[in-house]
Amino acid sequence: MTAARTPLYEEHVRLGAQMTNFGGWVMPLQYSTIREEHHAVREAVGLFDLSHMGELRIGDETLVQRVLSRDVTRLRPGRIQYAVLCNDAGGIIDDVLVYAMPDRGYLLVVNAGNQDGDFDWIRKHAQAADAARNVGREWALIGVQGPRAVDLVQRLTPSDLASVKYYAFVDGTVADVSCVISRTGYTGEDGFELFCGNADAVRLWRALLEEGRSDGIRPAGLGARDTLRLEAGMRLYGNDMDAQTNPLEAGLDWTLNLEKDFIGRDAIMTSRQRGLARQLVGFKMLDRSIPRHGYRIVSDGEGVGTVTSGNVSFTLGYNIGMAYVPPAMSEPGTRLGVDIRGAAAPAEVVPLPFYKRPHPK
Amino acid sequence: MPDLTGMRFAETHEWVKQDGETATVGISEYAQSQLGDVIYLELPAVGQQLDAGARLGVIESVKAASDLYSPVGGEVTEANAELKDHPEYVNQDPYGKGWIIKLRAVKDNPKLLDQKAYDAFVEGQSHS
Structure with missing residues (x-):
């Protein structure tokens, strides 16, 4: 199987990125050096292509409740939670962000290499064949992360970003591109993740790089993403946890609502009792x-x-x-x-x- | 452009330059670009005897740990102490201040490549 390309592939090549295969995608590893890109994110702002991430749309709330560890009925529209998807033995199938959409449906943002497996797993537990939809290949995702990120994105959008709290999102435009503006990230810094249609990705990417010049923006690759997330103590699926790990072992107790029923709950409770x-x-x-x-x-x-x-x-x-x-x-x-x-x-x-x-x- | 005259290369991407009794060893520009950000080196003790092709130490980049091999045989007279605090010299100047060890009483290795042959070897590798 050849690795898939994101809509920003040509941009990375033009910027001289060293490319690498990750989760079935060919992605930028670094543009300059990992050290420089890392410091740019901690001190100014970095721009990430995250279009390899998967996105699943699920309308059926009962289904989301059944497969995710969190009680999503408590999530207000416009809010986001980190959660895990477990198998019957309580092993972690994936870690995800769940978005409560304004239409009462949910969006799951999942790891690139797991998107097809997650989708199959969720469909297996669905009543209706069309309960879940994999929209990952229709959407691009661009991360803007660092102490200058909020100011930079604010200059390109009419939305009031001060009202978009951490782990919240709004629909809006950035550089006249329609997108979901999500105050999330995987670096330990403040910033946004912007979802847009594939066709608009290059326009949004270039606008952010151009406007961000005065902020000291740098494109940053998967190398810096990994050193940044490690410092922030964020787990990487496939490295720090997998289907043989349960969320208690992984230190993710806080993602579990054990008073509601979900797949893997009984096994997790047993494991907790046993020690x-x-x-x-x-x-x-x-x-x-x-x-x-x-x-x-x-x-x-x-x-x-x-x-x-x-x-x-x-x-x-x-x-x-x-x-x-x-x-x-x-x-x-x-x-x-x-x-x-x-x-x-x-x-x-x-x-x-x-x-x-x-x-x- | 650094002066590569008289420099010879191993297929494991180390270079060696002999100057009278002493040979200086480092890694090639291609090797440093493949490794990316060098963050740590584990180097041999002074006085250690190395055979040509023997493991001389380890170089670690953000991406991975890799073995280093001595392109020629000899006795280690010096390891570059600057690299302890500045491992990035290997990236910035692999043929200059990023040198790794010096050897004396050098036994030559006829399998080494001159720069032209090494460049052709690297070219072949990156297309395989």
Whole structure:
């Protein structure tokens, strides 16, 4: 199968991006360097092509309630929640953002590589064949993230963005392009994610780059997206959790409404009663070595856990990671060893997130 | 443009330049561009003996950890201490201040490529 291209593919090539395959899509990995793009997002504003993300439209509220871990009946139109989609054993099929649309229907924004699987899973549990619609390939998604993002987007839209709170959205126009303006992101910074039709994506992308010049905007690729989300303690599906992980182990208790019925709930409750075998924690390296996905966590020479994500933290100036460890080793301050090429490199459990932006609104 | 005269390359993308008794080793422009942002290097101790083609250390970029191999045999006389605080020198100046180790009592490796042959090798790789 050849990798799919987003409507912004030609723009990335024109900007000299190094491209990579991700979730069945050919996406920009970096335009300049990951370090520069990372700092641009923390200090100014970065522009991301997120069109590989999947979007599913579901009209049937009962169906959404059945497949998602959150109680979406509590979600007011125009609001967004982070939730997980679980299998019968309580394993995580995907993590998603659920949007309560003004027409009382729902929009699920799902991981690129999972969109077809999610769609099949949801349809399997639907009463009507047309209960869910996969609109992912009709829509582009552009992320504008960083301390300058709100000001930049505000200059291009008549909508009052001060009234669009974190995890809320409005329909509007940006640079005269109709879009859904969503105050969400995957970087730990303030900003927006803009959904528009494929045909308008290039026009919106170019307008943001042009207007953002005075803000110090930079296009940013998946490389910086990964180092940014890690600092913000945000899990990456496929790295930090998968169908063999339950939300309690992944530290996503807060996404669960266990008083309502949903697929996987019973298994999650049983797992909670039995006690967890492992828990996701954040850790920082105490030397200069770099932890990586798949490295073992060791204690007295024994393997006791696994690193799920790890890298340099450009913002903090030391190396960080996430790992599954036994609950007894999950308290901040606990010393861990990370098996790096046969030697136990010293690390210490720290609270998540690693990074919090200085002045959250 | 850096002076690449007399520089020879391994198919594992290290370069070596011999100057009298001493050989200096680094990685090629192509290698640094493929690795992306270099963030850490694990380098051998001074005095260590390396054979041609032996693993000399590890280079880590944001993307991945990769092994480094010594293009020639010899004894390590110096590892670039600047790289500890400035690993990005490998990206910025791979043939200059981004050098990695120096060796002495060098045993030559006839399998090394000159710059022209290396460029052709890289060209072939990026189209395969």
